[in-house]
Amino acid sequence: MTDYVDERSSPRFEKDVTIFIEVQAASSKNSSKQDIIICKSLDLSSQGLQVVLDRSIPEGRILRLCLDIKNKEPIFVVAEVVWMYQNTKSGDYHVGFKLLESTGTDIADWQQTISEIFINAD
Amino acid sequence: MEMDPNTLKAALIAQFPIQETDKPPIAEATLVEFLGDMLDSGVDEESILSALHKKEPDASLSADHHAIICLIDSCCSVVITRAEFPTEISRRLMGVIACITRLALNEGIECLSQNRGALKVLESLIDLTIGWSDIRGNPRDSVEQKFQSSLVGLSLLTESPNSGESYLEARDNLLTLLQNDIAGFSAKEKRRIGKLEQRMVDAEAGHFKTLQSKNLAAQTVNAAMENQQLPRPIVEFLQGVWLDSLQLILTRQGLQSEEWLRATKLTETLVMTMQPENMPTGQAAITEQPQEPTLTLEGTTEIEEGVDTFPKEGAEPIQEPNTDPKESLEAQDLYRIIEHLPEELRKSLVALEHNLDAADAELSIIESIHVDIMTGEPQSGHEFAPIATDEGLLDENTSVSKSLLAPVEKLKPGQWFIYTEDAQPSRHIKLTLKVDGLKQLLFTNRNGAKVLQVNYSEFAYLMSSETATALPPPGAITLSLRTSLSNLVKKQVKKEKVIKERRKELAAAKRKKEMEDTQFVLVAVRKDQLQSTGELVDHKKASELVSRLNLGATIKLGEAGKNFVDARLAVDDPSDDKIIFVDQTGLNLGEYTKDQIADLIAGGQCEVVDSGTTEQDDFRSVITRMRKKKNLAEDS
DSSP states (O other): OOOOOOOOOSOOEEOOOEEEEEEEOOOSSSOOOOEEEEEEEEEEOSSEEEEEESSOOOTTOEEEEEEEOTTSOOEEEEEEEEEEEEOTTTOOEEEEEEEEOOTTSOHHHHHHHHHHHHHHHO | OOOOHHHHHHHHHHHSOOOOOSSOBOOHHHHHHHHHHHHHHOOOSSSHHHHHHHHOTTOBOOHHHHHHHHHHIIIIIHHHHHHTOOHHHHHHHHHHHHHHHHHHHHHOTHHHHHOOHHHHHHHHHHHHHTTGGGOOHHHHHHHHHHHHHHHHHHHHHHOOOOOOHHHHHHHHHHHHHHHHHHHHHHHHHHHHHHHHHHHHHHHHHHHHHHHHHHHHHHHHHHHHHTTOOOOHHHHHHIIIIIHHHHHHHHHHHOTTSHHHHHHHHHHHHHHHHTOGGGSOHHHHHHHHOTTSOOBOTTSOBOOOTTSOOOOOTTSOOOOOOSOOHHHHHHHHHHHHHHHHHHHHHHHHOGGGTTOHHHHHHHHHHHHHHHHHHHTTOOOOOOOOOOOOOOOTTSOTTOOOOHHHHHHHHTOOTTOEEEEOOTTSOOEEEEEEEEETTTTEEEEEOTTSOEEEEEEHHHHHHHHHTTSEEEOOOTTHHHHHHHHHHHHHHHHHHHHHHHHHHHHHHHHHHHHHHHHHHTOOOOOOOOHHHHHSSSSOOOHHHHHHHHHTOOTTOEEEEEETTEEEEEEEEEEEETTTTEEEEEOTTOOEEEEEOHHHHHHHHHTTSEEEEEOOOGGGOHHHHHHHHHHHHHHHHHHO
């Protein structure tokens, strides 16, 4: 079990939404295939999210994610794995992502959508 | 645990961040003065933070003041609020918390962990005032006097802002003395109340047992009699002297005794022998044979010459006819039971142990009825109601799950609870007696008077419905604050360690890259080759290439012809002039500025494979395909 430091400071709320994670990008060089996981979030904030997976992802990995909400355009972001631990009872892996600012991503849309979800949840 | 003040401060602020505001922060001196006033006047609000906001709505707090106050509120104020003291007490106790907050601001929050004099005074005052609303008469006056004088003492000891070491040491010693004085007074009070409680317990223990015995005896008899047809004398016997006897056996010998087990068995047996259908069928054949002498209702007999008469008194019991062997065996057993039953009943008929004539009379009635039944005399069933029992809150159809019972079984005498009745102020009650064998609980108030008696199941329900809530045990506040501080520091230390390590790694990677960048390689190149657009690109062109890179762009990092590593552009943050390249699995291969990448390209240590376009983005296309499929399915 990996120790993790909870660096999260933004308010977060429990919300399960569908998340796509590209754990391996395609490569023409070695013909390795793309590997995408579809999972559910446990909680979301404007700066990151926590998901539950059935495999581990090492800390420090920078991956592409997509937030898939019904009736909304998919939101693509880049995030770094900042912590991960395995739930010894269920065997699931809880992974914490921190969003990274970058052009070519929808981070502004992410923050907007999170605010809307948060307001509607109230 | 040794706490570095800076680490602690950072940890507190991280745990209790303040919302950004334009309001100016209250100066520390002013804040300290406000808190000092609160000790004298009391605090009506549920937290020190809300009291300060109310006092100065147009000002805010600094980040570290806010964090310290939030911590103290979360460990101390919340205990006072949940304990539901009467208002006059809670506001003064909150004033003590304001005093503790003042100390923390003056001397640092870690002072509360190192010297717990002030916290102990608070704990002692809470202990002194539990059950306040029930204290009456002279005890009330003396407790009130002690409470007020303690508050004055606390105020005197903490009002000076002197931070000299000698002063603080002397102050802390005096705080300890004050706390000992309060605790000593409380201990004396408890001894006084303890005597009252013991008297009450001694009286109640007997009543407990009697009540429980009565209930259990009644339940036993009711269970045996349920749905049975019984003659009137038997009903009266079972619900009368037999019930009394069962109760006596329970009280004297207890639930697990042989006497009780025998008595319950006898109850069932007696009822069983009163059921005609339990009589063997051969016997019925005897009574129907015309040759057999019969008893008419008038008591006359019709005797046929030469035939044996009905057994006279003192004669041998009736012999069973020649029927089925198995049935004969059962009949024999039954006869044996009936034969000995009266004597067995006599042994357990302790309610009449001093009245043998009455016992004889009761038993002879039973014998007589047995004879009647065996001879086929029709018996009319007497209607009867079950014996009333004291069910308490839960009826026989209601049971409590083990998970609810578990906390009740762990309760220990001496624990205090907040008891909230409908539309009544909450009261503090103390578990004074716990009778595991009978599963009974008895509660008293501050005066040592009984206020509640329930069984385990009933109290389990009261707890789960939050009618009864446990008060925090003594020392809870001090423990909570120490634990919170310790955990905060550990968390912060861990966090700083991780950050430090990450920085080290990044710095090492950067150094490594810089080392590679500064390596000079002498290459013999023909002039015409230099003029072509070969491997070496000028810096301007390299910069143009870099500016056209999109997310997902692929480059090769390394030395031309040797150990090129495929890298993908994962992050492009113009605000920080930061580009991050990763491998296929997201492993960070390096963080660069655009200039650095251009340098690498110009120097031949980097080669752009493709600049990345949205159309080539496999990730997006997968998701778009899936969403399209999902939408079509929903539409249909």
